[in-house]
Amino acid sequence: MPGIGNLILADSVADAVAALTELGTEGAPLAGGTWIMRAPIRGEEQRRTYVAIGRIAALQAIDIDDRQIRIGACATHAKLAATLAELPQCAGLVSAAGNAANPSVRQMATVGGNLATGDFPASDLAPALLCLDAEVELQTAKGTQRLSIERFLDARRNLEPGTLLTSVIIPRKPARTAHVRLPLRKAGDYPVAVISISAVLGDTGAVEDIRVAVGSVEPAARRWSRLEQQLVGRPLDPDAAYGLAEADAAAFAGRDSVEAPGWYRRQVLPALMRRATQAVLSQR
Numbered sequence: 055m056p057g058i059g060n061l062i063l064a065d066s067v068a069d070a071v072a073a074l075t076e077l078g079t080e081g082a083p084l085a086g087g088t089w090i091m092r093a094p095i096r097g098e099e100q101r102r103t104y105v106a107i108g109r110i111a112a113l114q115a116i117d118i119d120d121r122q123i124r125i126g127a128c129a130t131h132a133k134l135a136a137t138l139a140e141l142p143q144c145a146g147l148v149s150a151a152g153n154a155a156n157p158s159v160r161q162m163a164t165v166g167g168n169l170a171t172g173d174f175p176a177s178d179l180a181p182a183l184l185c186l187d188a189e190v191e192l193q194t195a196k197g198t199q200r201l202s203i204e205r206f207l208d209a210r211r212n213l214e215p216g217t218l219l220t221s222v223i224i225p226r227k228p229a230r231t232a233h234v235r236l237p238l239r240k241a242g243d244y245p246v247a248v249i250s251i252s253a254v255l256g257d258t259g260a261v262e263d264i265r266v267a268v269g270s271v272e273p274a275a276r277r278w279s280r281l282e283q284q285l286v287g288r289p290l291d292p293d294a295a296y297g298l299a300e301a302d303a304a305a306f307a308g309r310d311s312v313e314a315p316g317w318y319r320r321q322v323l324p325a326l327m328r329r330a331t332q333a334v335l336s337q338r
Contacts, residue, residue: 060103062104062106067113071218075194077102077215081101081102081103081104082104083104085107085108086128086164088167089167112220113127123144123226125224127164131160135152144231145230145233145337146231146252150179168180180275181233181268181269182231182250184250187202188202189223190202190203190206191219191220191221193218229252230252231252233250233251233330234249234333235248244313245270246314248269250266251265251267260289261289265282266285271320278299281298284298297324304320306320
């Protein structure tokens with residue numbers, strides 16, 4: 055690959071973990087490469103050696119059964135959107151994967167790379183997976199570890215060298231989900247803000263359980279816990295959700311960037327919340 059120095063081709067997860075452990079902080083995994091290949095443009099120093107994991111079959115698989123969905127870390131955004139398209143619970147995740155970046159990037163960018171890149175605040179997958187109570191599976195030379203996606207996002211910058219994200223696990227639940235984003239101008243733009251929702255509604259339309267996650271507004275996606283608490287027990291109404299979100303938008307410290315100032319990222323959250331609730335209510 056242009057711009058890449060030393061490259062080790064791994065044929066199995068065990069080979070990849072062994073190579074990454076030996077390399078320590080001088081190595082990193084490489085799959086789609088959509089973030090790593092642009093490191094020089096961002097003025098970032100690349101690692102001395104990369105371990106290519108993209109051809110490991112176990113990391114490309116997406117397995118679905120009655121209890122869970124297991125997504126290999128090397129599954130691409132395009133494959134994720136196509137494979138989960140018929141699962142109502144995954145409508146939000148499908149939208150997140152199917153609308154991120156542009157078609158060319160979606161064919162290459164992987165689930166694992168999207169989540170493990172600590173310097174990428176505009177991930178669409180992270181908030182969608184937060185709403186699905188997803189977990190990640192990590193492999194090290196010492197064995198396998200599972201973390202909630204929330205804990206992983208907090209810990210990913212400080213993981214032990216040699217740690218490889220191998221899969222994402224989503225429990226099957228009867229929930230309606232939606233994912234809405236605000237790009238600045240066109241396909242390929244990083245979103246100004248993202249809101250994902252997962253909701254369980256009772257027979258009367260009242261919210262029995264809900265997850266709301268916000269992405270791209272702060273350096274990492276996170277749940278909007280106070281808003282969730284305010285929505286439970288009442289009908290899911292787009293205008294009411296807008297008002298509650300507007301009253302609590304200051305709970306987020308918007309990040310400034312060349313794409314948008316932090317205050318604007320916070321300002322658009324109520325409108326995105328309205329759109330997200332409308333999308334959830336449109337599902338049957």
